[in-house]
């Protein structure tokens with residue numbers, strides 16, 4: 128990617144795309160710098176009220192993506208990223224233009240804003256721009272169940288039968304919660320078989336993958352696009368169910384397969400694309416192999432070797448970070464990757480604790496990323512699953528698949544991970560199972 132002068136552009140030429148907890152993304156819509164067309168700018172946000180979670184510098188994010196994530200996930204699934212210098216005046220002007228256009232969700236506006244002191248942003252390929260382009264973003268979450276080997280007798284039955292995402296959803300909807308986020312005033316659920324289970328999505332079984340996609344679509348519709356697991360972008364803009372342009376459904380699927388049910392039309396088009404791509408099996412394999420002990424087994428090692436109780440309710444993030452050895456540098460990540468990629472890496476019993484913590488953090492990154500499927504000129508061929516490109520066998524003709532949001536997670540969060548895991552499982556066992564629930568998670572078989 129050639130060096131591009133973003134701060135020479137007019138901030139009003141950057142249109143709001145979307146945002147997550149830590150970053151806000153804009154698409155270039157100007158004519159002044161043609162080389163910036165089809166580029167997106169990812170900007171760091173800062174909380175209005177400073178929180179405890181330490182940010183990781185952008186430079187580290189980009190190097191981490193290039194040097195650690197890319198070799199593991201495969202270059203064809205990753206975006207190239209370039210750090211660009213941005214003055215605080217330019218960033219302030221972007222923030223002002225976003226506020227004047229009132230484009231950000233109110234909940235996010237209340238929480239945070241563009242970090243005008245960041246001094247930089249990250250330029251990437253824009254996965255939504257272009258007339259006629261339809262992009263689908265799926266956040267698949269955790270695609271595996273932990274092995275019982277390192278689970279305690281109190282949790283082994285629950286954690287080897289129900290997936291973390293279904294259990295976490297129930298907790299987030301419970302009326303009273305502590306470490307997890309509240310989704311709204313919805314009633315606590317038992318297993319809701321109408322809602323998407325990642326184990327279905329990742330299953331590689333066409334019927335189950337299709338079921339997961341249909342359920343995601345139904346949740347997208349019933350929440351008016353408010354879920355973070357599925358988003359659609361058409362002609363460069365986020366599309367909400369309540370404001371569907373007439374061409375959306377016809378672009379998403381061919382009318383013959385529609386049969387009046389957009390959820391099945393969507394699933395029938397996108398199931399073959401997902402099944403033909405290595406993206407889901409790769410993510411699930413990385414998530415599982417980098418988390419061989421489960422947080423419970425890892426917390427036991429941390430307690431035994433460092434005397435730190437990750438479950439302690441008053442444990443400060445600074446103490447977690449310093450006791451575990453601080454946030455890894457890019458050099459340390461690279462050295463870890465070399466050891467982990469050796470022909471016979473040490474197994475989880477013999478591996479040094481620090482290596483296990485790094486692996487867990489990387490697993491957390493793969494558990495929280497999103498997949499973009501971009502289709503430039505739909506409707507695309509019905510036999511898409513079999514039309515693999517000769518140049519790149521993992522690319523499917525007519526569809527481009529990329530994984531985004533692959534940032535390193537702060538090591539300071541290890542305590543939160545342990546406590547949240549306990550809270551999720553205890554809530555499930557004591558509130559949901561006690562009220563009667565199926566004996567297995569939606570996606571699992573006995």
Ligand SMILES: O=P(O)(O)O[C@@H]1[C@@H](OP(=O)(O)O)[C@H](OP(=O)(O)O)[C@H](O)[C@H](OP(=O)(O)O)[C@H]1OP(=O)(O)O
Pocket residue numbers: 147148149355491492494495536540
């Ligand atoms: O803990 P989880 O599973 O709720 O994941 C968080 C996500 O919540 P989700 O359950 O997907 O709605 C959460 O997503 P939202 O901001 O709620 O859309 C973030 O992705 C968060 O990571 P970070 O703060 O951006 O580094 C995620 O935190 P990490 O667990 O990845 O640290």
Ligand SMILES: Nc1ncnc2c1ncn2[C@@H]1O[C@H](COP(=O)(O)OP(=O)(O)OP(=O)(O)O)[C@@H](O)[C@H]1O
Pocket residue numbers: 144145146147148149150151152167169206251252253254255264358495497531532534
């Ligand atoms: N390259 C891109 N092209 C188009 N849109 C993008 C791109 N990268 C991100 N987005 C959009 O911006 C949103 C926020 O970006 P990102 O996931 O990087 O933020 P985040 O704060 O790290 O998210 P999270 O809270 O999930 O960790 C994405 O969910 C996606 O909708």
